[in-house]
Amino acid sequence: MTPSLIIANWKMHKTISEAQAFCRDFIVLSRGLKKTTVVICPPFTALAAVAASLKSSDIKLGAQDVHWEAKGAYTGEISPDQLVDAGCRYVIIGHSERRQILGETDIMIRKKVKAALGAGLIPILCVGETLQERQENKAYEIVEQQITGALKDIEFTEEDLVIAYEPVWAIGTGVNASYQDADEMAAHIRTCLQNINTRVMAAKIPLLYGGSVKADNFAEFLQGSINGALVGGASLEADSFFQIVRLCESA
Ligand code: 13P
Numbered sequence: 001m002t003p004s005l006i007i008a009n010w011k012m013h014k015t016i017s018e019a020q021a022f023c024r025d026f027i028v029l030s031r032g033l034k035k036t037t038v039v040i041c042p043p044f045t046a047l048a049a050v051a052a053s054l055k056s057s058d059i060k061l062g063a064q065d066v067h068w069e070a071k072g073a074y075t076g077e078i079s080p081d082q083l084v085d086a087g088c089r090y091v092i093i094g095h096s097e098r099r100q101i102l103g104e105t106d107i108m109i110r111k112k113v114k115a116a117l118g119a120g121l122i123p124i125l126c127v128g129e130t131l132q133e134r135q136e137n138k139a140y141e142i143v144e145q146q147i148t149g150a151l152k153d154i155e156f157t158e159e160d161l162v163i164a165y166e167p168v169w170a171i172g173t174g175v176n177a178s179y180q181d182a183d184e185m186a187a188h189i190r191t192c193l194q195n196i197n198t199r200v201m202a203a204k205i206p207l208l209y210g211g212s213v214k215a216d217n218f219a220e221f222l223q224g225s226i227n228g229a230l231v232g233g234a235s236l237e238a239d240s241f242f243q244i245v246r247l248c249e250s251a
Contacts (some may be wrong), residue, residue, distance in 0.1 A: 002204050002205070003037055004035055004037065004248045004249070004251070005036070005038075005162060005208060005227060005228035006037075006228050006241075007092075007230045007231065008231055009041050009092060009210075010040070010043060010064075010235060010236060011232060013043070013236055014042060014043065019046035019050050020050070022236075022238050023040075023053035023059075025239075026059070027054070027057045029238055029239070029242040030059065034249065035248075036245055037058075038060065039060045040054070040060075040061060040062065040235075041061075041064050041092055042064075044063065047086040051086060051088075061086075061088050061089060063086075063088045064092045065093070066112055066116055067080075067112070068108070068114065080115050083121060084119055084120060084121065090121065090123075090124055091112075091123055091124065092230075093113055093116060094113075094125055096126060096171060097171075106149025107149070113125060114154055117161075123160075123162070124162045125147075125151070127146040127164070127165060127166070128146075128210075130168045130169060139185070143185060143188065143192070148192065151197070152196050157200060158201050162206045162208060163189055163206070163208070164207075165185050166209075167181075167211050170210075170211025171210070171232065172232060173212055174212050176213065177211060179220040179221050179223065179224065182221060182224075182226055186207045186224065190207065203225075207225065208226065208230045209221050215240065215244050215246075218248075219251075
């Protein structure tokens with residue numbers, strides 16, 4: 001069975017002490033989870049503190065970005081090995097905020113995926129179309145380009161990778177995609193994955209939905225082939241995040 005995954009993307013939120021307080025509360029709430037893996041992706045500044053807070057729990061640590069080089073003169077960047085050293089197991093790559101605001105291209109994203117895999121990190125590769133692309137019926141083509149751009153000719157197995165479908169128009173807007181749209185896109189993504197890597201069992205790669213996920217809209221997503229969520233705003237409070245985790249655990 002494909003594992004259930006709920007991932008918190010805190011983006012540029014929380015000081016170290018706020019992150020520690022969240023972990024204290026969330027660890028108590030989430031004791032005894034049986035089938036849901038939870039990953040928390042704090043800002044870089046809080047990685048070490050969150051790693052220490054999560055040590056006695058099963059909750060995993062992830063970062064929000066990574067550079068593709070191992071070391072060198074790359075001011076402001078963080079290497080895959082530095083993330084591993086900080087206690088990370090996962091890393092978000094190709095988030096639409098980085099693609100759109102910081103100009104990340106598929107070429108950069110592919111280098112990041114390759115470097116992360118090489119260091120033993122699990123990339124959480126984000127893909128998704130803008131509102132204009134959806135309105136022009138280009139959503140499938142765009143997502144296929146993003147998947148192919150990031151993963152073609154890269155070696156990976158079912159255990160190495162997570163894909164998050166995050167339609168740009170649904171991020172932080174309060175307007176989530178419909179469960180049917182997300183499920184149809186999930187099927188398309190699995191076909192793309194299978195086409196570019198015939199050795200992998202694409203059905204087993206965890207496929208998440210992200211974009212205005214909250215406890216009161218997420219239950220229906222779990223009826224289909226979506227394996228979990230990448231959560232922004234609703235992951236900032238332990239209670240609201242745990243409500244989403246609980247839905248996944250009882251699905
Ligand atoms: P929101 O849940 O705040 O819409 O953010 C989604 C997201 O971008 C997660 O990576």
